[in-house]
Amino acid sequence: MKAEIVHMTAENIDKESLKRAGRILQEGGLVAFPTETVYGLGGNALDFKASKKIYAAKGRPSDNPLIVHIADMESLPKIVKELPPKAKILAEKFWPGPLTMILPKSDAVPLETTGGLNTVAVRFPSDPIAQSLIRYAGGYVAAPSANTSGRPSPTLAEHVEEDLGDAIDMIIDGGQVGIGLESTIVDFTEDVPVVLRPGYISLEMLREVLGEVRMDKGLLKTDSKIHPKAPGMKYRHYAPKAELSIVEGESGEVVAAINRLAKEAKAKGETVGIIATDETAEQYTAGLVKSIGKREEEETIAHHLYEVLREFDKYQVSAIYSEAFYTPRMGQAIMNRLLKAAGHKIIKAQEENEK
Ligand code: TXA
Ligand code: MG
Numbered sequence: 001m002k003a004e005i006v007h008m009t010a011e012n013i014d015k016e017s018l019k020r021a022g023r024i025l026q027e028g029g030l031v032a033f034p035t036e037t038v039y040g041l042g043g044n045a046l047d048f049k050a051s052k053k054i055y056a057a058k059g060r061p062s063d064n065p066l067i068v069h070i071a072d073m074e075s076l077p078k079i080v081k082e083l084p085p086k087a088k089i090l091a092e093k094f095w096p097g098p099l100t101m102i103l104p105k106s107d108a109v110p111l112e113t114t115g116g117l118n119t120v121a122v123r124f125p126s127d128p129i130a131q132s133l134i135r136y137a138g139g140y141v142a143a144p145s146a147n148t149s150g151r152p153s154p155t156l157a158e159h160v161e162e163d164l165g166d167a168i169d170m171i172i173d174g175g176q177v178g179i180g181l182e183s184t185i186v187d188f189t190e191d192v193p194v195v196l197r198p199g200y201i202s203l204e205m206l207r208e209v210l211g212e213v214r215m216d217k218g219l220l221k222t223d224s225k226i227h228p229k230a231p232g233m234k235y236r237h238y239a240p241k242a243e244l245s246i247v248e249g250e251s252g253e254v255v256a257a258i259n260r261l262a263k264e265a266k267a268k269g270e271t272v273g274i275i276a277t278d279e280t281a282e283q284y285t286a287g288l289v290k291s292i293g294k295r296e297e298e299e300t301i302a303h304h305l306y307e308v309l310r311e312f313d314k315y316q317v318s319a320i321y322s323e324a325f326y327t328p329r330m331g332q333a334i335m336n337r338l339l340k341a342a343g344h345k346i347i348k349a350q351e352e353n354e355k
């Protein structure tokens with residue numbers, strides 16, 4: 001099966017195609033679609049067979065639950081047992097938008113969709129194409145990121161086609177997504193809300209609205225025995241085919257260290273890629289240098305991260321060195337993804353230069 005690809009923009013929605021896509025979902029098929037974060041692989045969330053198909057298409061372990069996407073607040077009561085007051089506050093503040101909430105599930109949601117858990121992840125995306133598709137599909141669309149399990153999430157329809165073009169019914173190409181990293185996940189099953197996955201909505205933004213909010217301990221201590229609470233966060237993920245190392249430290253030190261490491265790797269026959277920024281790109285002397293964005297505009301870094309990782313795969317690069325991006329607002333989310341892509345391989349620039 002080859003997926004049918006339809007093109008549209010948020011400003012110029014092709015209603016007829018979306019109606020057809022909605023019908024495909026209602027009949028148990030799979031449709032990939034744009035959201036403001038990354039492309040999603042949609043199936044009817046209330047149909048356990050559709051959820052099984054999603055796992056099969058992605059090659060995803062079946063204990064890793066899916067997010068249920070809705071397109072209005074009125075749809076929420078059917079799929080959750082209750083909406084805790086703090087979750088209601090967040091919904092009012094950040095929905096529609098890049099926020100996913102973990103809530104107690106109702107019987108309407110099959111265990112296949114939630115990976116066997118009695119909670120359900122819910123998100124109300126702001127992307128108009130996504131909203132319209134969800135409505136035509138009957139209101140409840142389960143959608144993980146539309147990549148093969150383990151690969152970087154798709155920020156362009158071409159990425160979806162690369163990974164899933166032969167495994168699904170339709171791809172809605174709405175152009176490049178806005179944010180480029182997956183939604184922030186907040187768990188409401190304990191007294192204090194816990195961030196299970198950092199995203200565009202930062203811990204500080206959540207604390208401003210709710211007061212106390214914790215970061216999942218499993219995300220902070222990467223080398224300990226504490227596992228992240230979101231099943232998906234424990235897998236190696238977002239990984240390019242090449243060996244990726246993050247080099248951190250003061251900017252001049254980082255450039256010097258990467259230049260040396262790149263030269264050494266090249267001498268050993270490696271094809272080297274370097275993830276730089278507009279501020280530093282010209283200072284690198286070896287390898288294929290790609291600027292990911294501007295440090296001064298951290299959104300640009302988040303926006304291009306997955307795209308750059310995929311581009312290096314195309315060039316068959318075998319070793320990638322990346323600068324670290326501990327930027328003020330989105331740094332937590334960017335570094336969470338980059339560290340996972342690198343299997344937590346960090347090189348301290350200063351130590352490297354003293355060798
Ligand atoms: O931005 C996004 O959230 C994108 C777009 C398509 O909406 N979706 C997305 O889905 O990133 P996915 O499946 O790639 O990631 C979902 C994450 C996984 O880490 C999963 O383990 C976690 O959410 N999750 C889902 N349901 C959960 C639950 N009931 N309890 C804990 N974690 C859950
Ligand atoms: Mg994913």
